[in-house]
Amino acid sequence: MQNLPRLSFLGCGSMNEAILGGILAGGFPADRITATVRRADRAAELRQRHGITVLAGSEDGGANRTAAAEADIVIVGVKPVGVRAMLTEVAGSLAPGAVVVSVAAAVPLELMEAALPAGTQVIRTMPNTPAKVGRGVTALAPGSSATPESVEVVRSLLSSTGRVVEVPENQLDAVGSVSGSGPAYAFYLAEAMAKAGVELGLDPELAAVLAAETVAGAGAMLAEPGADAAALRKAVTSPNGTTEAAIRVFNEQDLPGTIAAGMAAAADRSAAITAELTAAS
Numbered sequence: 001m002q003n004l005p006r007l008s009f010l011g012c013g014s015m016n017e018a019i020l021g022g023i024l025a026g027g028f029p030a031d032r033i034t035a036t037v038r039r040a041d042r043a044a045e046l047r048q049r050h051g052i053t054v055l056a057g058s059e060d061g062g063a064n065r066t067a068a069a070e071a072d073i074v075i076v077g078v079k080p081v082g083v084r085a086m087l088t089e090v091a092g093s094l095a096p097g098a099v100v101v102s103v104a105a106a107v108p109l110e111l112m113e114a115a116l117p118a119g120t121q122v123i124r125t126m127p128n129t130p131a132k133v134g135r136g137v138t139a140l141a142p143g144s145s146a147t148p149e150s151v152e153v154v155r156s157l158l159s160s161t162g163r164v165v166e167v168p169e170n171q172l173d174a175v176g177s178v179s180g181s182g183p184a185y186a187f188y189l190a191e192a193m194a195k196a197g198v199e200l201g202l203d204p205e206l207a208a209v210l211a212a213e214t215v216a217g218a219g220a221m222l223a224e225p226g227a228d229a230a231a232l233r234k235a236v237t238s239p240n241g242t243t244e245a246a247i248r249v250f251n252e253q254d255l256p257g258t259i260a261a262g263m264a265a266a267a268d269r270s271a272a273i274t275a276e277l278t279a280a281s
């Protein structure tokens with residue numbers, strides 16, 4: 001892979017489109033990218049929005065095989081339950097030396113490698129949707145045949161979507177619970193803050209703007225070099241002031257415990273999906 005790789009996104013919904021958006025914003029040429037989806041209207045939307053080639057209507061798998069055959073890096077972005085069928089479909093069409101990257105939660109490397117020709121390079125990742133704006137974080141775990149050079153190429157490609165870290169595969173359920181699902185928790189907080197603002201008498205539109213800008217602004221501060229969440233929180237919290245009154249109630253009602261319980265449920269769900277997929281193989 002001396003030159004810029006050719007990419008194919010097999011399945012291009014929320015997550016793969018976010019990665020695609022981050023990569024394109026980083027200057028990757030649209031004419032080296034193909035995506036596949038099932039629905040013609042979704043294909044048209046992606047073509048119009050990104051100027052990439054999109055193949056749709058893959059009832060017989062033809063679109064996926066065509067896209068896979070022309071790619072150096074194939075990024076599989078279907079739901080976990082569809083990954084094995086997708087890999088089986090394209091197994092015979094992959095270009096020699098192609099690298100298969102999965103963004104699917106809970107689908108083990110072993111299961112993916114078993115669906116592909118022996119020796120296929122597979123990399124399992126757990127990205128998140130802020131990839132779209134270059135503020136994502138992706139954890140990756142290389143499969144048994146992935147070479148360090150290929151891992152480096154994928155790492156470098158994904159670095160235009162944000163931070164990239166390598167972890168042992170057995171940490172990916174926990175990673176998914178923190179950063180994979182994490183954007184939803186931040187959006188949930190913004191929704192809850194807006195709702196509470198309305199209950200305090202604010203106009204709904206104003207409350208939504210205040211909550212969204214606050215979560216976004218706090219996120220931007222957290223992204224500054226050396227930022228520390230606890231220190232930033234303390235800087236807002238005047239002794240015996242308003243913030244302290246709010247945090248006291250959050251602690252009395254064990255909000256940290258509620259968050260921990262929710263995140264444990266996310267990690268447990270990931271492990272349960274793995275068990276379901278493995279039992280079905």
Ligand SMILES: NC(=O)C1=CN([C@@H]2O[C@H](COP(=O)(O)OP(=O)(O)OC[C@H]3O[C@@H](n4cnc5c(N)ncnc54)[C@H](OP(=O)(O)O)[C@@H]3O)[C@@H](O)[C@H]2O)C=CC1
Nearest residue numbers: 011012013014015036037038039077078079080103104105
């Ligand atoms: N959403 C997120 O924040 C994150 C998701 N993930 C993982 O990403 C994966 C995708 O999730 P998400 O993007 O949310 O799901 P979406 O449903 O938004 O996207 C799935 C995409 O796959 C396409 N698709 C399904 N089957 C086929 C097929 N046979 N051939 C071609 N395309 C197909 C769909 O096409 P169509 O639109 O036409 O139906 C759709 O574009 C999951 O495995 C999930 O675990 C990981 C981290 C975060």
Ligand SMILES: O=C(O)[C@@H]1CCC=N1
Nearest residue numbers: 104105176180181182
């Ligand atoms: O909810 C899900 O299952 C996926 C994986 C992480 C974020 N979204």
